[in-house]
Amino acid sequence: MTESRDRWPSKTIFIFAAIGSAVGLGNIWRFPYLVGKYGGGAFLFPYLLLLFLFGIPLLILEFSLGQKMQQGAVGAMKRIRKSFSGIGLGAICCSFFVACYYAVVMAWCLLYCFYSVNIAWGDDPSTFFFENVLQSSSSPNEMWMIPTHVLAALVFVWVCVYFCIWKGVRSVSAVVTITMPLPVILLIILLIRGVTLPGAMDGLIYYVKPDFQALLNTEVWMAALTQIFFSLSVGFGVMIAYGSYEKKTSDIVKSAYIIAVSDAAIAILSGLVVFSTLGHMALQSGESLAKLAASGPSLAFIVFPKALSLIPGAAFFSVFFFLTLLLLGIDSLFSLVEAISTTLHDQWSFIRKEDLTLYVCTFSFIGGLIFTTTAGIYFLDISDHFITIYGIVTVSLLQSFVIGWGYPAGKLCEWINQVSVWKLSKWWSFAIRYFVPICLIVLLFTALYRDVTVPYGGYPKWAIIMMGWSTISLMIFLGLVYSFITTRKKSTNPFHVDDKSYD
Numbered sequence: 164m165t166e167s168r169d170r171w172p173s174k175t176i177f178i179f180a181a182i183g184s185a186v187g188l189g190n191i192w193r194f195p196y197l198v199g200k201y202g203g204g205a206f207l208f209p210y211l212l213l214l215f216l217f218g219i220p221l222l223i224l225e226f227s228l229g230q231k232m233q234q235g236a237v238g239a240m241k242r243i244r245k246s247f248s249g250i251g252l253g254a255i256c257c258s259f260f261v262a263c264y265y266a267v268v269m270a271w272c273l274l275y276c277f278y279s280v281n282i283a284w285g286d287d288p289s290t291f292f293f294e295n296v297l298q299s300s301s302s303p304n305e306m307w308m309i310p311t312h313v314l315a316a317l318v319f320v321w322v323c324v325y326f327c328i329w330k331g332v333r334s335v336s337a338v339v340t341i342t343m344p345l346p347v348i349l350l351i352i353l354l355i356r357g358v359t360l361p362g363a364m365d366g367l368i369y370y371v372k373p374d375f376q377a378l379l380n381t382e383v384w385m386a387a388l389t390q391i392f393f394s395l396s397v398g399f400g401v402m403i404a405y406g407s408y409e410k411k412t413s414d415i416v417k418s419a420y421i422i423a424v425s426d427a428a429i430a431i432l433s434g435l436v437v438f439s440t441l442g443h444m445a446l447q448s449g450e451s452l453a454k455l456a457a458s459g460p461s462l463a464f465i466v467f468p469k470a471l472s473l474i475p476g477a478a479f480f481s482v483f484f485f486l487t488l489l490l491l492g493i494d495s496l497f498s499l500v501e502a503i504s505t506t507l508h509d510q511w512s513f514i515r516k517e518d519l520t521l522y523v524c525t526f527s528f529i530g531g532l533i534f535t536t537t538a539g540i541y542f543l544d545i546s547d548h549f550i551t552i553y554g555i556v557t558v559s560l561l562q563s564f565v566i567g568w569g570y571p572a573g574k575l576c577e578w579i580n581q582v583s584v585w586k587l588s589k590w591w592s593f594a595i596r597y598f599v600p601i602c603l604i605v606l607l608f609t610a611l612y613r614d615v616t617v618p619y620g621g622y623p624k625w626a627i628i629m630m631g632w633s634t635i636s637l638m639i640f641l642g643l644v645y646s647f648i649t650t651r652k653k654s655t656n657p658f659h660v661d662d663k664s665y666d
Contacts, residue, residue, distance in 0.1 A: 189390070256637075324496055392559070
C-alpha cells in the first residue's frame, strides 16, 4: 500500500500545508495576549528558547513517525507495537473533538466577514456578539435553541472543508497555495495600516518593551510552554499524517525548523498588527492598553472589532481582518479532518478517500451542533480546555515515552540523520526521553491540581463532567479498548513491527 500512497507534489507544498495547520486563531489572539501579560518583549526569550528545546523536537518526532512508517497516527504507532495503537487513536479522537467546535468558531468568522461590510456591531460589539450573533443564554443550564444564521454558516464551513480535502493530498496541495500565503499578505496590509494610526507607537512599545523581572516568574515559562505546544499542532496526529505523504528519503529536520520558525514569525507579526491597532484604540477611547491586551479570546470578536470601527476605512479593514481569521482557521480545520480520514483510509483502504472524508465531515458537523446552541459558547470553552490540556498533552506525553524508551529514540535519531541534510545532535534523544516528558508532566499535573481544587471557569459540575471529564474518559476508554482488540489479533511476535518500516 505504501507504493501507491499519495505524495506531496513538492517540498514547498508540504511546508505550506504544515504551516497552515500550525498557524491558527491562537496566533492572532493568544500569543499577543500572552506577550502583553507576561513582560512584553521579555516573553519572547522563554518562548523562542522553548520553541527550539521543546517544540521542534516534538515536531520532528511526529514528522519522522509518519514519514518512516508511511501511515497515519494509528498505523504508525501500531507498526512500533500493536498495544501502542490506542495512543494513535487518542490523537485522532483529539482531532475529531476539536474539529467539532473549531468549525463553529470558523462559522462566527464567516458571519463577521459579512457583518464587517456595514460595521453591524456599532458602538457595542460585546452586546452584538453575545446577543445578536450567538444569542447566548446566561448559563449552560439554558440550552434552548440553535440560531439559524450560525447553523447556516456552519453548514457552509463544512462544505468548504470537504471540497478542500475531498481528493486528499491533491486537493490540499491546490488549496494551501492560496490559503497559507494570503493571510500573511493580509496581515502585512493590516500592519501597514496599523502603524500609520495615531497611538500605534504606544501599542508597539507596550508589545516589545521587555520587563526582565517577569522571567523570574515560573508562570511566564509555563505560558510560553503551553503556547508553543498548542501552536505547533502536535498531539493531533496531523503532522504524522502529513509526514506520511512525504517520501521516506525526504529531509525532516530542515523542514521542521522552517515550519516552527515560520509559525513563530507569523505569531510575532500578528502581535504587531494587534498592538498597533490597540494602541490607537487606547488613545481614542481612553482605556488602558493593559486592559485591552488582557482581553484574551474576546479580542477577536469584541475588542478588535471595536478598535477597527475607530479607524478610517473601518469596513474595508474589518473584512480583511475576519477574512484573515477565516483563512488561518480553515487550514487548521481541514488538517484535523485530513488526519482522521488518512488514518481511516490506512485501516480501510477499500473505502474511497472521498467517502471517508464525507463521513468525517458529516459526523463532525453533527458533533458540533451542541456548540451552536444558545449555551454553546460555554460548552466550547469547557471542551477546549479539557481536550487541549488533558487530551493532547497526554497523547504527546505517551508518544515521547514510546519513542524515547520503547523504540528507542537513538535508533530513530540515526534514521532521521540518514535522510536529513541538517543533522540532529544527542540533544534530540535526550529531549524526547527526559526534557519533553518532564515538561508535559509538569504541565499536566499543574492543570489537574488547578481543576480539581477549583472547578474550571466556575461552570456547573454537570457541564464540566459532561463536556470535560466524560470526553477525556471516553478517549481513554476507546484507546484502551482498541489497543486490547489490536493486541489480541494473531501475531507471531507480540512486539509487532513491520521490518520494512525500519530499512
